[in-house]
Amino acid sequence: QQQVKQSPQSLIVQKGGISIINCAYENTAFDYFPWYQQFPGKGPALLIAIRPDVSEKKEGRFTISFNKSAKQFSLHIMDSQPGDSATYFCAATSTISSGSARQLTFGSGTQLTVLP
Amino acid sequence: NAGVTQTPKFQVLKTGQSMTLQCAQDMNHEYMSWYRQDPGMGLRLIHYSVGAGITDQGEVPNGYNVSRSTTEDFPLRLLSAAPSQTSVYFCASSQRGGYSYNEQFFGPGTRLTVL
Numbered sequence: 001q002q003q004v005k006q007s008p009q010s011l012i013v014q015k016g017g018i019s020i021i022n023c024a025y026e027n028t029a030f031d032y033f034p035w036y037q038q039f040p041g042k043g044p045a046l047l048i049a050i051r052p053d054v055s056e057k058k059e060g061r062f063t064i065s066f067n068k069s070a071k072q073f074s075l076h077i078m079d080s081q082p083g084d085s086a087t088y089f090c091a092a093t094s095t096i097s098s099g100s101a102r103q104l105t106f107g108s109g110t111q112l113t114v115l116p
Numbered sequence: 117n118a119g120v121t122q123t124p125k126f127q128v129l130k131t132g133q134s135m136t137l138q139c140a141q142d143m144n145h146e147y148m149s150w151y152r153q154d155p156g157m158g159l160r161l162i163h164y165s166v167g168a169g170i171t172d173q174g175e176v177p178n179g180y181n182v183s184r185s186t187t188e189d190f191p192l193r194l195l196s197a198a199p200s201q202t203s204v205y206f207c208a209s210s211q212r213g214g215y216s217y218n219e220q221f222f223g224p225g226t227r228l229t230v231l
Contacts, residue, residue, distance in 0.1 A: 009156070034219075043120070043206050043222030044159070089158055101147060101166045101212070103174070104220060106158035 003027055004092050006107030013114050019077040021110045023090035026071065030092035030105070033066065035075050038087045047088070080114045087111050118142050120223035122207050128229045129197040137192040137226050139207030146212040148190040149220070152176065152203040159206065165190055166212055197230045
């Protein structure tokens with residue numbers, strides 16, 4: 001059972017367009033929401049993250065929008081570039097029941113292709 | 117800093133064989149973890165460790181063993197490989213505690229095929 005649901009599975013955008021990836025969660029114990037970017041043959045790398053007491057966070061062309069009441073959050077990539085072509089994972093963090101560590105739960109990923 | 121390193125990059129096993137995937141980090145991170153990545157499934161946590169000598173199970177631990185004798189190393193052992201363990205395996209590390217946890221640094225991955 002996927003605790004963090006991500007859509008779409010794949011996305012094709014023209015250069016200069018806006019890419020939008022959506023995620024939804026059920027577990028109210030999640031308290032931090034990072035996005036990871038993964039290029040082919042590489043490990044994921046942290047892109048941007050948001051706390052649930054903030055509705056929006058912007059870093060350059062990347063913006064997270066967060067709706068706590070709807071338990072949804074999304075990544076917007078403005079002025080998308082071919083170099084943004086990668087797989088994007090949303091994630092959510094919670095404290096593991098033993099209380100000694102925190103756990104990342106990942107969405108299923110979105111493969112973004114930005115056409116030149 | 118090399119960051120998180122993993123060996124080997126690729127491995128092919130026959131069903132029933134055992135092997136160890138190596139992971140090392142040079143950032144003095146307390147927290148280390150192993151994930152597997154399968155198409156359409158995202159990354160799923162196999163095992164994690166909050167420090168030397170302390171390990172615990174994640175979401176999909178069956179068929180895997182871990183140990184953490186030093187801060188730097190966190191090997192993952194496949195006891196008797198099965199085709200269902202064909203996957204890409206990622207090791208990650210981070211500082212423990214607070215929001216700094218959330219930046220997990222991932223290694224380049226090991227692509228494992230079990231025939």
